[in-house]
Amino acid sequence: MSEHPADAAGDVKQVEEKEVLEFADLPHRFHQFENPKHGPHFDKDDCRWPSIVGHFFRVIVQDPAIKGFVFLNHGDADIELRFASVEFGRIEKNMVTLASSLGIKWKTHPTEGQTIGKHAYRGKRWVSDGKGEAAEAQRSEMVFKFLHAGCALYIDNLVWEEPYWKFERNPEQQENPLGNSFESLLHLISNFSQAQFDVYFFQTGTNSISAATAWMPRPIPLGSVRCKL
Numbered sequence: 001m002s003e004h005p006a007d008a009a010g011d012v013k014q015v016e017e018k019e020v021l022e023f024a025d026l027p028h029r030f031h032q033f034e035n036p037k038h039g040p041h042f043d044k045d046d047c048r049w050p051s052i053v054g055h056f057f058r059v060i061v062q063d064p065a066i067k068g069f070v071f072l073n074h075g076d077a078d079i080e081l082r083f084a085s086v087e088f089g090r091i092e093k094n095m096v097t098l099a100s101s102l103g104i105k106w107k108t109h110p111t112e113g114q115t116i117g118k119h120a121y122r123g124k125r126w127v128s129d130g131k132g133e134a135a136e137a138q139r140s141e142m143v144f145k146f147l148h149a150g151c152a153l154y155i156d157n158l159v160w161e162e163p164y165w166k167f168e169r170n171p172e173q174q175e176n177p178l179g180n181s182f183e184s185l186l187h188l189i190s191n192f193s194q195a196q197f198d199v200y201f202f203q204t205g206t207n208s209i210s211a212a213t214a215w216m217p218r219p220i221p222l223g224s225v226r227c228k229l
Helices: 007-020 045-061 088-102 133-156 182-193
Strands: 028-033 068-073 079-084 106-108 158-161 164-167 197-205 208-212 223-227
Touching: 028 088, 045 068, 045 079, 045 088, 045 133, 045 158, 045 164, 068 133, 133 158, 133 182
Parallel strands: none
Antiparallel strands: 028 079, 028 106, 068 079, 158 164, 197 208, 197 223
Protein backbone atom coordinates (compact mmCIF):
# COMPACT_ATOMS: atom_id res chain seq x y z
CA MET A 1 0.00 0.00 0.00
CA SER A 2 1.35 3.41 -0.94
CA GLU A 3 2.05 5.98 1.75
CA HIS A 4 -0.52 8.75 2.10
CA PRO A 5 0.96 12.15 1.10
CA ALA A 6 0.08 13.58 4.50
CA ASP A 7 2.16 10.85 6.21
CA ALA A 8 5.16 11.62 4.04
CA ALA A 9 5.10 15.33 4.82
CA GLY A 10 6.70 15.22 8.25
CA ASP A 11 9.90 16.99 7.19
CA VAL A 12 7.95 19.66 5.32
CA LYS A 13 5.74 20.30 8.33
CA GLN A 14 8.77 20.70 10.59
CA VAL A 15 10.32 23.24 8.22
CA GLU A 16 7.07 25.23 8.09
CA GLU A 17 6.80 25.29 11.87
CA LYS A 18 10.41 26.46 12.17
CA GLU A 19 9.82 29.22 9.62
CA VAL A 20 6.82 30.52 11.56
CA LEU A 21 9.17 31.44 14.41
CA GLU A 22 11.20 33.78 12.19
CA PHE A 23 8.80 36.72 12.54
CA ALA A 24 6.35 35.43 15.16
CA ASP A 25 5.75 37.92 17.98
CA LEU A 26 7.94 40.62 16.41
CA PRO A 27 6.42 44.09 16.90
CA HIS A 28 4.46 45.11 13.79
CA ARG A 29 4.55 48.87 13.23
CA PHE A 30 1.90 50.25 10.85
CA HIS A 31 2.39 53.89 9.77
CA GLN A 32 0.06 55.83 7.46
CA PHE A 33 1.13 59.08 5.79
CA GLU A 34 -0.53 61.69 3.63
CA ASN A 35 0.41 61.17 0.00
CA PRO A 36 2.88 64.01 -0.81
CA LYS A 37 2.33 65.81 -4.10
CA HIS A 38 4.68 68.77 -3.87
CA GLY A 39 8.36 69.48 -3.45
CA PRO A 40 11.35 68.73 -5.65
CA HIS A 41 10.89 64.95 -5.51
CA PHE A 42 7.13 64.41 -5.61
CA ASP A 43 5.79 66.98 -8.10
CA LYS A 44 5.87 64.68 -11.16
CA ASP A 45 2.97 62.23 -11.38
CA ASP A 46 4.77 59.35 -13.10
CA CYS A 47 7.73 59.55 -10.69
CA ARG A 48 5.88 60.26 -7.44
CA TRP A 49 5.46 56.73 -6.11
CA PRO A 50 8.94 55.41 -7.01
CA SER A 51 10.40 58.62 -5.55
CA ILE A 52 8.44 58.19 -2.31
CA VAL A 53 9.77 54.65 -2.05
CA GLY A 54 13.31 55.60 -3.10
CA HIS A 55 13.73 58.73 -0.99
CA PHE A 56 11.77 57.62 2.09
CA PHE A 57 10.77 53.96 2.52
CA ARG A 58 13.96 52.54 0.96
CA VAL A 59 16.15 54.55 3.33
CA ILE A 60 14.17 53.50 6.41
CA VAL A 61 14.08 49.77 5.63
CA GLN A 62 17.84 49.60 5.02
CA ASP A 63 18.21 49.51 8.80
CA PRO A 64 19.43 45.97 9.61
CA ALA A 65 17.18 45.88 12.68
CA ILE A 66 14.13 45.76 10.37
CA LYS A 67 13.37 42.09 9.70
CA GLY A 68 10.61 42.64 7.14
CA PHE A 69 8.60 45.47 5.62
CA VAL A 70 5.58 46.25 3.45
CA PHE A 71 4.67 49.54 1.77
CA LEU A 72 1.44 50.38 -0.05
CA ASN A 73 0.04 53.26 -2.10
CA HIS A 74 -3.67 54.05 -1.67
CA GLY A 75 -3.65 57.02 -4.05
CA ASP A 76 -5.18 60.21 -2.69
CA ALA A 77 -6.19 58.46 0.54
CA ASP A 78 -2.73 57.72 1.95
CA ILE A 79 0.50 55.77 1.69
CA GLU A 80 1.69 53.35 4.33
CA LEU A 81 4.77 51.60 5.66
CA ARG A 82 4.65 48.51 7.85
CA PHE A 83 7.74 46.93 9.36
CA ALA A 84 8.73 44.32 11.95
CA SER A 85 11.47 45.14 14.44
CA VAL A 86 12.15 45.08 18.16
CA GLU A 87 14.10 48.33 17.78
CA PHE A 88 11.13 50.31 16.47
CA GLY A 89 11.64 53.21 18.88
CA ARG A 90 15.02 54.16 17.46
CA ILE A 91 13.88 53.52 13.89
CA GLU A 92 10.80 55.71 14.27
CA LYS A 93 12.90 58.60 15.59
CA ASN A 94 14.90 58.41 12.35
CA MET A 95 11.64 58.26 10.40
CA VAL A 96 10.44 61.50 11.98
CA THR A 97 13.63 63.30 10.96
CA LEU A 98 13.60 61.98 7.39
CA ALA A 99 9.87 62.57 6.89
CA SER A 100 10.22 66.16 8.07
CA SER A 101 13.09 66.81 5.65
CA LEU A 102 10.98 65.47 2.76
CA GLY A 103 7.75 67.24 3.73
CA ILE A 104 5.91 63.98 4.43
CA LYS A 105 3.19 64.16 7.10
CA TRP A 106 1.77 61.41 9.30
CA LYS A 107 -1.90 60.43 9.00
CA THR A 108 -2.08 57.72 11.70
CA HIS A 109 0.38 56.11 14.11
CA PRO A 110 0.88 52.43 15.01
CA THR A 111 -1.31 50.49 17.42
CA GLU A 112 0.92 49.72 20.40
CA GLY A 113 1.52 46.06 21.14
CA GLN A 114 0.59 44.71 17.70
CA THR A 115 2.77 41.78 16.55
CA ILE A 116 3.24 39.47 13.59
CA GLY A 117 1.42 36.21 14.21
CA LYS A 118 -0.93 37.39 16.96
CA HIS A 119 -2.43 40.56 15.48
CA ALA A 120 -1.32 41.60 11.97
CA TYR A 121 -2.65 39.81 8.84
CA ARG A 122 -5.17 37.72 10.72
CA GLY A 123 -8.93 37.34 10.70
CA LYS A 124 -11.45 36.40 8.02
CA ARG A 125 -9.71 38.40 5.31
CA TRP A 126 -6.69 36.08 5.44
CA VAL A 127 -7.79 32.72 6.85
CA SER A 128 -11.04 30.75 7.08
CA ASP A 129 -12.87 30.31 10.37
CA GLY A 130 -12.16 27.30 12.52
CA LYS A 131 -8.52 26.69 11.56
CA GLY A 132 -7.21 27.42 15.01
CA GLU A 133 -4.60 29.67 16.62
CA ALA A 134 -1.53 27.97 15.15
CA ALA A 135 -2.93 28.13 11.61
CA GLU A 136 -3.81 31.81 11.96
CA ALA A 137 -0.35 32.62 13.29
CA GLN A 138 1.30 30.76 10.42
CA ARG A 139 -0.93 32.46 7.84
CA SER A 140 -0.09 35.86 9.35
CA GLU A 141 3.62 35.28 8.84
CA MET A 142 3.20 33.81 5.35
CA VAL A 143 1.17 36.82 4.16
CA PHE A 144 3.74 39.21 5.63
CA LYS A 145 6.61 37.35 3.92
CA PHE A 146 4.77 37.33 0.59
CA LEU A 147 4.12 41.07 0.67
CA HIS A 148 7.63 41.80 1.93
CA ALA A 149 9.16 39.90 -0.99
CA GLY A 150 7.18 41.95 -3.50
CA CYS A 151 8.17 45.25 -1.87
CA ALA A 152 11.84 44.25 -1.68
CA LEU A 153 11.69 43.38 -5.38
CA TYR A 154 10.11 46.76 -6.15
CA ILE A 155 13.03 48.51 -4.46
CA ASP A 156 15.45 46.37 -6.45
CA ASN A 157 13.81 47.67 -9.66
CA LEU A 158 14.28 51.36 -8.82
CA VAL A 159 16.74 53.48 -10.80
CA TRP A 160 18.02 56.96 -9.92
CA GLU A 161 17.61 59.79 -12.44
CA GLU A 162 18.18 63.01 -10.51
CA PRO A 163 16.08 64.37 -8.84
CA TYR A 164 13.67 61.43 -9.15
CA TRP A 165 13.59 57.72 -8.59
CA LYS A 166 11.99 55.78 -11.45
CA PHE A 167 10.91 52.20 -11.98
CA GLU A 168 13.22 50.23 -14.24
CA ARG A 169 11.98 49.96 -17.82
CA ASN A 170 11.78 46.36 -19.02
CA PRO A 171 12.46 45.98 -22.76
CA GLU A 172 10.87 42.54 -23.19
CA GLN A 173 7.88 43.49 -25.34
CA GLN A 174 6.29 40.05 -25.58
CA GLU A 175 6.28 39.21 -21.87
CA ASN A 176 6.02 42.79 -20.52
CA PRO A 177 4.33 44.88 -23.25
CA LEU A 178 3.85 47.86 -20.92
CA GLY A 179 7.53 47.83 -19.95
CA ASN A 180 7.09 46.69 -16.34
CA SER A 181 8.54 43.38 -15.12
CA PHE A 182 5.71 43.08 -12.59
CA GLU A 183 3.43 42.29 -15.54
CA SER A 184 5.09 38.87 -15.70
CA LEU A 185 4.83 38.48 -11.93
CA LEU A 186 1.09 39.23 -11.95
CA HIS A 187 0.69 36.64 -14.71
CA LEU A 188 2.59 33.97 -12.75
CA ILE A 189 0.77 34.73 -9.48
CA SER A 190 -2.50 34.27 -11.34
CA ASN A 191 -1.19 31.01 -12.80
CA PHE A 192 -0.56 29.41 -9.42
CA SER A 193 -3.43 31.02 -7.47
CA GLN A 194 -6.13 30.91 -10.19
CA ALA A 195 -7.46 34.04 -8.48
CA GLN A 196 -10.31 36.01 -10.04
CA PHE A 197 -11.36 39.62 -9.50
CA ASP A 198 -14.19 41.89 -10.63
CA VAL A 199 -13.63 45.13 -12.53
CA TYR A 200 -16.47 47.69 -12.29
CA PHE A 201 -17.17 50.45 -14.81
CA PHE A 202 -18.40 53.92 -13.83
CA GLN A 203 -19.61 57.02 -15.65
CA THR A 204 -17.14 59.77 -14.71
CA GLY A 205 -18.14 62.43 -17.22
CA THR A 206 -20.33 63.10 -20.23
CA ASN A 207 -18.12 61.01 -22.51
CA SER A 208 -15.80 59.22 -20.09
CA ILE A 209 -15.89 55.91 -18.23
CA SER A 210 -13.47 54.75 -15.54
CA ALA A 211 -12.76 51.29 -14.11
CA ALA A 212 -12.09 50.19 -10.54
CA THR A 213 -11.97 47.08 -8.37
CA ALA A 214 -14.08 46.26 -5.32
CA TRP A 215 -11.40 47.79 -3.07
CA MET A 216 -11.96 51.27 -4.54
CA PRO A 217 -15.33 52.77 -3.41
CA ARG A 218 -17.32 54.31 -6.28
CA PRO A 219 -20.96 55.20 -7.14
CA ILE A 220 -23.33 52.58 -8.54
CA PRO A 221 -21.48 50.94 -11.46
CA LEU A 222 -22.68 50.72 -15.05
CA GLY A 223 -21.59 47.10 -15.12
CA SER A 224 -18.74 44.74 -14.32
CA VAL A 225 -16.60 41.97 -15.78
CA ARG A 226 -14.98 39.08 -13.95
CA CYS A 227 -11.29 38.68 -14.81
CA LYS A 228 -8.61 36.03 -14.45
CA LEU A 229 -5.14 36.60 -15.88
